[in-house]
Amino acid sequence: MPVLPYTLQKPLPVPGFKVGSASCGVKSPDLKGKRQDVTLIVAGVPAQAAAVFTQNAFRAACVDLGEQTVREHATNIRAIVANAGNANAGVGEMERVWSQQLIELGAEVAGVEPNQVLSASTGVIGEPFPIERIRETIGEASTSLREDNWIQAAEAIRTTDTFAKYTSRQFEANGKTYTITGVSKGSGMIHPNMATMLSFMATDAPIRAEVLQAILSRVADVSFNSISVDGDTSTNDTVYLLSSGLGLGDAELQDVSAFEQALSEVAIELAQLIVRDGEGVTKFVTINVSGAENETQARELGRTIAVSPLVKTAFAGSDANWGRIIMAIGNSGSFIQPDKVSMKADDVLILKDGNLHPDYTDEMGMRVFAKQEFTLTVDIGLGDASAMVWTGDLTHEYITINAEYRS
Amino acid sequence: MPVLPYTLQKPLPVPGFKVGSASCGVKSPDLKGKRQDVTLIVAGVPAQAAAVFTQNAFRAACVDLGEQTVREHATNIRAIVANAGNANAGVGEMERVWSQQLIELGAEVAGVEPNQVLSASTGVIGEPFPIERIRETIGEASTSLREDNWIQAAEAIRTTDTFAKYTSRQFEANGKTYTITGVSKGSGMIHPNMATMLSFMATDAPIRAEVLQAILSRVADVSFNSISVDGDTSTNDTVYLLSSGLGLGDAELQDVSAFEQALSEVAIELAQLIVRDGEGVTKFVTINVSGAENETQARELGRTIAVSPLVKTAFAGSDANWGRIIMAIGNSGSFIQPDKVSMKADDVLILKDGNLHPDYTDEMGMRVFAKQEFTLTVDIGLGDASAMVWTGDLTHEYITINAEYRS
Numbered sequence: 089m090p091v092l093p094y095t096l097q098k099p100l101p102v103p104g105f106k107v108g109s110a111s112c113g114v115k116s117p118d119l120k121g122k123r124q125d126v127t128l129i130v131a132g133v134p135a136q137a138a139a140v141f142t143q144n145a146f147r148a149a150c151v152d153l154g155e156q157t158v159r160e161h162a163t164n165i166r167a168i169v170a171n172a173g174n175a176n177a178g179v180g181e182m183e184r185v186w187s188q189q190l191i192e193l194g195a196e197v198a199g200v201e202p203n204q205v206l207s208a209s210t211g212v213i214g215e216p217f218p219i220e221r222i223r224e225t226i227g228e229a230s231t232s233l234r235e236d237n238w239i240q241a242a243e244a245i246r247t248t249d250t251f252a253k254y255t256s257r258q259f260e261a262n263g264k265t266y267t268i269t270g271v272s273k274g275s276g277m278i279h280p281n282m283a284t285m286l287s288f289m290a291t292d293a294p295i296r297a298e299v300l301q302a303i304l305s306r307v308a309d310v311s312f313n314s315i316s317v318d319g320d321t322s323t324n325d326t327v328y329l330l331s332s333g334l335g336l337g338d339a340e341l342q343d344v345s346a347f348e349q350a351l352s353e354v355a356i357e358l359a360q361l362i363v364r365d366g367e368g369v370t371k372f373v374t375i376n377v378s379g380a381e382n383e384t385q386a387r388e389l390g391r392t393i394a395v396s397p398l399v400k401t402a403f404a405g406s407d408a409n410w411g412r413i414i415m416a417i418g419n420s421g422s423f424i425q426p427d428k429v430s431m432k433a434d435d436v437l438i439l440k441d442g443n444l445h446p447d448y449t450d451e452m453g454m455r456v457f458a459k460q461e462f463t464l465t466v467d468i469g470l471g472d473a474s475a476m477v478w479t480g481d482l483t484h485e486y487i488t489i490n491a492e493y494r495s
Numbered sequence: 496m497p498v499l500p501y502t503l504q505k506p507l508p509v510p511g512f513k514v515g516s517a518s519c520g521v522k523s524p525d526l527k528g529k530r531q532d533v534t535l536i537v538a539g540v541p542a543q544a545a546a547v548f549t550q551n552a553f554r555a556a557c558v559d560l561g562e563q564t565v566r567e568h569a570t571n572i573r574a575i576v577a578n579a580g581n582a583n584a585g586v587g588e589m590e591r592v593w594s595q596q597l598i599e600l601g602a603e604v605a606g607v608e609p610n611q612v613l614s615a616s617t618g619v620i621g622e623p624f625p626i627e628r629i630r631e632t633i634g635e636a637s638t639s640l641r642e643d644n645w646i647q648a649a650e651a652i653r654t655t656d657t658f659a660k661y662t663s664r665q666f667e668a669n670g671k672t673y674t675i676t677g678v679s680k681g682s683g684m685i686h687p688n689m690a691t692m693l694s695f696m697a698t699d700a701p702i703r704a705e706v707l708q709a710i711l712s713r714v715a716d717v718s719f720n721s722i723s724v725d726g727d728t729s730t731n732d733t734v735y736l737l738s739s740g741l742g743l744g745d746a747e748l749q750d751v752s753a754f755e756q757a758l759s760e761v762a763i764e765l766a767q768l769i770v771r772d773g774e775g776v777t778k779f780v781t782i783n784v785s786g787a788e789n790e791t792q793a794r795e796l797g798r799t800i801a802v803s804p805l806v807k808t809a810f811a812g813s814d815a816n817w818g819r820i821i822m823a824i825g826n827s828g829s830f831i832q833p834d835k836v837s838m839k840a841d842d843v844l845i846l847k848d849g850n851l852h853p854d855y856t857d858e859m860g861m862r863v864f865a866k867q868e869f870t871l872t873v874d875i876g877l878g879d880a881s882a883m884v885w886t887g888d889l890t891h892e893y894i895t896i897n898a899e900y901r902s
Contacts, residue, residue, distance in 0.1 A: 144822065144826055147833075214818065214851065321825075322822060402898070404898040415730070419728055420552075422552075444587075484891055
């Protein structure tokens, strides 16, 4: 059961984009016609593109090809083609060939050139990629293209996700309303062979690729790079952002601050939905680190707390075990002055300048840690920088899934 | 149940040292007379001393005091006094006072000066330290002093340890047989308020403090710093090494290589015993990283693999999930060339130069991962340096203990 106490709003269409999907039986021929597993996003005009990719040293071929295409053709992208069910990773020399073939199929059904197409794959690692099964029915993806098909796009990239992940935001600029819609998939590096984090976002805001890329890099740091289910990233992690605005003839936005704000909200929600869908997760915890010397230090410290098995099991047990959080901070490798560290759980002050607050009682902490969602605030008293990281708890169900899952 | 398929040998007496213990009811008055919880190690002559301490930014007062005493009096140490049941940590201003009082009590019953005494504490964090209960019965520790009391010393520093940890080695130098005996405690950062790693080692090898310190620092890296139960270290972690040889009148050893080898064996066994006693651990896995550019890179990479929850749950499930190990390597932050990485489980070759070996089958991997003990060898093909790290698996029992344990 995901930690999802709200209903997702229907995603908004984005002018210039149509979305379709196909059922190709990627994972197994039995699934053909039963579940959608190929997503096609087509821009009716040349789109500006930006991307961020996995930091893992082992990268799938689709990541290498995607990076190259964005580098060389970022101002003229026309489609994204993505599949679930097979990561096309760890399969040796054919990996790059199959990845290129998927791009060519996407280009063909979208009616564009291969160098205008970005791809992504997610699913089982180390299995031959079923390019022929995809060839047979990928046509469905182009015949189903519609502006309001974003939920289907989100459905068709699911692997172990228990729900489809999508969201939209709108903002005003130059007297016009612009839209950002995005989808994501991932339930943490949980089912390890199916755990890729993918997100595709589209907007009609008229912004050049170069500017889009700078914004996306910043936004990815505070969203997709600020979640932790168990600290691992996969070979295929990919985020694509496309913009149709300039292609549609709008004048370039000079002030992009409203766009960056709206994109952050979209990306943060898409990232948080991945944490909320972490296997075995029963808690959604925001870790807010402040008083750091810089944002990188704050984020790293937040991540250190977020990945500690002792902290995550304390969350699972609704145990306000501040000693474990102190240990994690002390182990971060960051410069820490113990007598400057303060800590709160929601509004309950636990530590003030390194000392247990005299009014604090275990019962006060327990009331917060018993909640399904709460915020842990750590101030290290060294500077003005802060960062937020989102994480879940570590439960029996996590062990069950991961110890008993067969690759 | 620990992973301990062998019987520990009785530790050997070390000339120049006597060991005693007392039952002071440190954790609770009810335990007075029921379990030993104060250890006293006394050198009959001035001992040379070396120490290594926790890297955690939050350090208990006993660590600060121990570090200071070793810095100022390393050639004239006469005793170690240690208690289990209360870490004397996280208790504010009294912490240093209580720590100093424990040292003074140890000095009094050992008949030496306080600046000749090193101390260590382990147990519950954040509770007042019961110095008066210790004062009442610490005398037992001096009346029980004997050369062959090392098992009692190991017993009296246990907290959540399911067995007492000790070992000895002897080596020849200058035509004489010298002894090293050590004890340790710790079952990983598992019961977080009782999880301190302590080790005390003693030898009659005649070596100056300065040389001892250099050797101990190297040895700690390949032993106590090369184990991982869940990646966290505590506020009180302490390793002390004392040598009586020069005090007993032996000529200083010029060639210390046999000593360093023997000390490594002692420290590695004491460290491995901590992994073997990790709560919920059912597997003991050696991670052998080779082909690194330097030893630090090799050890860090080994630790990255060793702490990955996905890798540790794969161990628990006897699942030869090499994909998870690849992910952990790729996430290490180390420079990695994927096409140079090879991997073996015991003698079974899984990956060769980044490719799955054609002869490898899942069944071959499973046969190794099903064993209670096995070695995972990863060669990253970049250089000649190597390191070994020891770890356990991540099981349901770990979650049960840590989610349900109340601080």
